Amino acid sequence: xxxxxxxxxxxxxxxxxxxxxxxxxxxxxxxxxxxxxxxxxxxxxxxxxxxxxxxxxxxxxxxxxxxxxxxxxxxxxxxxxxxxxxxxxxxxxxxxxxxxxxxxxxxxxxxxxxxxxxxxxxxxxxxxxxxxxxxxxxxxxxxxxxxxxxxxxxxxxxxxxxxxxxxxxxxxxxxxxxxxxxxxxxxxxxxxxxxxxxxxxxxxxxxxxxxxxxxxxxxxxxxxxxxxxxxxxxxxxxxxxxxxxxxxxxxxxxxxxxxxxxxxxxxxxxxxxxxxxxxxxxxxxxxxxx
Amino acid sequence: xxxxxxxxxxxxxxxxxxxxxxxxxxxxxxxxxxxxxxxxxxxxxxxxxxxxxxxxxxxxxxxxxxxxxxxxxxxxxxxxxxxxxxxxxxxxxxxxxxxxxxxxxxxxxxxxxxxxxxxxxxxxxxxxxxxxxxxxxxxxxxxxxxxxxxxxxxxxxxxxxxxxxxxxxxxxxxxxxxxxxxxxxxxxxxxxxxxxxxxxxxxxxxxxxxxxxxxxxxxxxxxxxxxxxxxxxxxxxxxxxxxxxxxxxxxxxxxxxxxxxxxxxxxxxxxxxxxxxxxxxxxxxxxxxxxxxxxxxxxxxxxxxxxxxxxxxxxxxxxxxxxxxxxxxxxxxxxxxxxxxxxxxxxxxxxxxxxxxxxxxxxxxxxxxxxxxxxxxxxxxxxxxxxxxxxxxxxxxxxxxxxxxxxxxxxxxxxxxxxxxxxxxxxxxxxxxxxxxxxxxxxxxxxxxxxxxxxxxxxxxxxxxxxxxx
Numbered sequence: 001x002x003x004x005x006x007x008x009x010x011x012x013x014x015x016x017x018x019x020x021x022x023x024x025x026x027x028x029x030x031x032x033x034x035x036x037x038x039x040x041x042x043x044x045x046x047x048x049x050x051x052x053x054x055x056x057x058x059x060x061x062x063x064x065x066x067x068x069x070x071x072x073x074x075x076x077x078x079x080x081x082x083x084x085x086x087x088x089x090x091x092x093x094x095x096x097x098x099x100x101x102x103x104x105x106x107x108x109x110x111x112x113x114x115x116x117x118x119x120x121x122x123x124x125x126x127x128x129x130x131x132x133x134x135x136x137x138x139x140x141x142x143x144x145x146x147x148x149x150x151x152x153x154x155x156x157x158x159x160x161x162x163x164x165x166x167x168x169x170x171x172x173x174x175x176x177x178x179x180x181x182x183x184x185x186x187x188x189x190x191x192x193x194x195x196x197x198x199x200x201x202x203x204x205x206x207x208x209x210x211x212x213x214x215x216x217x218x219x220x221x222x223x224x225x226x227x228x229x230x231x232x233x234x235x236x237x238x239x240x241x242x243x244x245x246x247x248x249x250x251x252x253x254x255x256x257x258x259x260x261x262x263x264x265x266x267x268x269x270x271x272x273x274x275x276x277x278x279x280x281x282x283x284x285x286x287x288x289x290x
Numbered sequence: 291x292x293x294x295x296x297x298x299x300x301x302x303x304x305x306x307x308x309x310x311x312x313x314x315x316x317x318x319x320x321x322x323x324x325x326x327x328x329x330x331x332x333x334x335x336x337x338x339x340x341x342x343x344x345x346x347x348x349x350x351x352x353x354x355x356x357x358x359x360x361x362x363x364x365x366x367x368x369x370x371x372x373x374x375x376x377x378x379x380x381x382x383x384x385x386x387x388x389x390x391x392x393x394x395x396x397x398x399x400x401x402x403x404x405x406x407x408x409x410x411x412x413x414x415x416x417x418x419x420x421x422x423x424x425x426x427x428x429x430x431x432x433x434x435x436x437x438x439x440x441x442x443x444x445x446x447x448x449x450x451x452x453x454x455x456x457x458x459x460x461x462x463x464x465x466x467x468x469x470x471x472x473x474x475x476x477x478x479x480x481x482x483x484x485x486x487x488x489x490x491x492x493x494x495x496x497x498x499x500x501x502x503x504x505x506x507x508x509x510x511x512x513x514x515x516x517x518x519x520x521x522x523x524x525x526x527x528x529x530x531x532x533x534x535x536x537x538x539x540x541x542x543x544x545x546x547x548x549x550x551x552x553x554x555x556x557x558x559x560x561x562x563x564x565x566x567x568x569x570x571x572x573x574x575x576x577x578x579x580x581x582x583x584x585x586x587x588x589x590x591x592x593x594x595x596x597x598x599x600x601x602x603x604x605x606x607x608x609x610x611x612x613x614x615x616x617x618x619x620x621x622x623x624x625x626x627x628x629x630x631x632x633x634x635x636x637x638x639x640x641x642x643x644x645x646x647x648x649x650x651x652x653x654x655x656x657x658x659x660x661x662x663x664x665x666x667x668x669x670x671x672x673x674x675x676x677x678x679x680x681x682x683x684x685x686x687x688x689x690x691x692x693x694x695x696x697x698x699x700x701x702x703x704x705x706x707x708x709x710x711x712x713x714x715x716x717x718x719x720x721x722x723x724x725x726x727x728x729x730x731x732x733x734x735x736x737x738x739x740x741x742x743x744x745x746x747x748x749x750x751x752x753x754x755x756x757x758x759x760x
Contacts, residue, residue: 092327222321224329231756234332244332
């Protein structure tokens with residue numbers, strides 16, 4: 001089994017990119033991210049006066065001979081950084097109904113970012129939260145993890161509504177967590193869980209996916225119904241539309257500020273954008289264009 | 291029958307109801323839902339929108355509103371329930387006073403005139419008026435008549451009948467004697483807007499009028515005794531008979547002068563001998579009848595505007611003698627050939643018959659109302675004083691001897707006028723109760739409108755609560 005061709009342009013767009021961790025990682029396996037540990041890496045970082053207990057093998061003997069003082073060679077270790085994707089597969093992600101652009105953006109971003117991480121040697125895992133059950137892709141560094149991830153994403157049909165926050169217990173605390181969601185389900189609980197992770201040194205990325213039709217509802221909508229909660233019905237006349245636009249913008253702004261205050265990297269993604277470009281921006285840490 | 295004083299008000303109510311119905315047809319219906327994950331950010335409000343579908347919304351509210359408008363229109367239209375008027379009613383004033391020659395003539399004339407009337411009422415009047423159940427008048431009263439009292443009773447009955455009949459007519463069957471025509475007749479006639487017809491019948495002899503005959507003139511001129519008629523008249527008449535001239539020759543100026551002075555001229559020309567008449571003939575005059583071998587002769591027709599009154603008929607109804615008023619007297623033409631042999635003309639029955647031809651003019655026409663005056667009164671335009679001249683003739687509808695002196699006024703229009711004047715006061719009650727109903731329905735409509743709004747708010751709140759709970 002291979003990755004579908006529809007992901008080709010997106011994967012091409014992120015080829016060669018690296019996605020460094022925002023802080024030193026605590027992994028012990030050698031990887032591409034700076035580790036919190038100092039060890040015996042070939043690259044010299046600095047010297048330090050020898051202290052009792054240091055490994056004598058780290059002594060720079062030549063420097064001891066020249067200066068008659070004992071210095072220990074210090075170097076930065078590099079470690080792998082497990083990357084986990086939490087993909088929201090609720091009914092609200094299957095919007096717009098015709099194109100399901102939000103769900104496509106989530107799948108493409110997960111695949112692209114997983115590709116970047118996997119190529120850097122990081123273990124890649126995923127949790128797909130759907131109403132029928134949570135799909136779990138174990139974190140691995142093997143090349144076929146991408147295929148497994150794409151397969152898992154393709155086998156899920158967004159429907160119903162399920163809370164994503166409880167699934168975070170499956171993700172290691174210090175792993176890099178990428179949340180791909182529209183944050184319409186349990187945004188509060190999810191944010192609190194993410195805040196705990198960032199406090200513990202975790203790395204959380206929130207990719208808030210919104211659709212153009214959510215930003216500017218078409219004029220043909222007379223009565224809007226929440227697909228996850230049919231009891232939520234709102235008539236859309238001119239006044240209601242204006243109020244909706246204002247309140248939705250305010251909510252997005254409030255949500256972004258709350259996530260950033262929680263220590264996460266927040267980025268609003270429009271579903272109709274090119275996922276390759278979005279993935280590059282995420283990986284390179286480019287500032288949000290909108 | 292329901293009548294509306296202001297039908298435009300009901301039409302306006304109907305138009306307003308149609309407008310309300312049209313507004314309700316622009317139904318508030320639930321539009322087609324469209325999925326939108328961020329729908330929660332729209333403000334909650336009643337989930338309905340204007341639909342172009344022709345579907346009634348809030349049917350109960352619509353029903354109450356339409357009922358309010360229609361009832362208000364009906365109340366403002368001031369409805370009145372009036373019975374359906376149809377047919378003709380006639381109220382007869384039957385004179386049975388002393389001036390009536392024969393009460394039977396009065397009853398017979400009334401019965402004939404009542405033909406075709408849906409309803410009839412009978413008022414007998416002599417000195418007092420009395421409502422009868424039929425035309426049984428009873429004997430003539432020897433008192434002076436009071437037509438005014440009878441007319442008052444008749445008008446009262448006519449007003450009652452006008453509520454249910456299309457045409458109401460008051461018919462007075464009377465000799466229309468001056469002594470019975472009291473001062474209230476004009477006033478009562480003015481009160482009654484309907485038609486009045488006066489039918490004159492033969493009057494009894496007025497003893498006061500007989501005294502007016504000139505005493506210097508010979509009381510009678512009869513044919514010679516050799517004429518069988520002269521012999522019969524000599525036997526039949528006594529000394530108290532009126533001034534009489536019986537001529538077997540064509541009438542002359544002297545005969546007319548005799549009549550104008552108040553005398554009775556009987557023209558009884560000689561005809562072919564009735565000896566050859568095989569079948570006996572019946573001859574009727576007044577209440578007398580005789581059967582004999584009489585020959586029929588052509589009766590001269592009345593000329594000009596003269597009205598002739600039949601005073602004798604053959605057994606088949608053909609006139610045998612008539613009377614034409616002339617001045618203070620009259621001319622009587624008799625077309626009966628009497629046999630010259632035998633004693634038929636000397637029999638008591640024939641003598642009694644020819645006494646009828648010797649009675650004063652009009653059967654006692656002295657002291658009766660002038661025909662023109664009565665006709666003007668019947669039309670509702672008579673205001674002058676009573677005249678002493680009487681015109682008598684034959685009526686096509688009344689019994690022989692009864693003469694119509696009607697005003698010819700339409701009864702249909704006047705019956706409506708009478709009915710309007712006596713409008714049913716229950717119409718005001720209907721208007722009042724309709725307005726009370728409108729007020730009650732308005733209260734119901736206010737309560738329903740509040741209830742509907744409250745239900746919508748509760749539904750919206752429940753939806754909101756469900757969402758918040760979820």
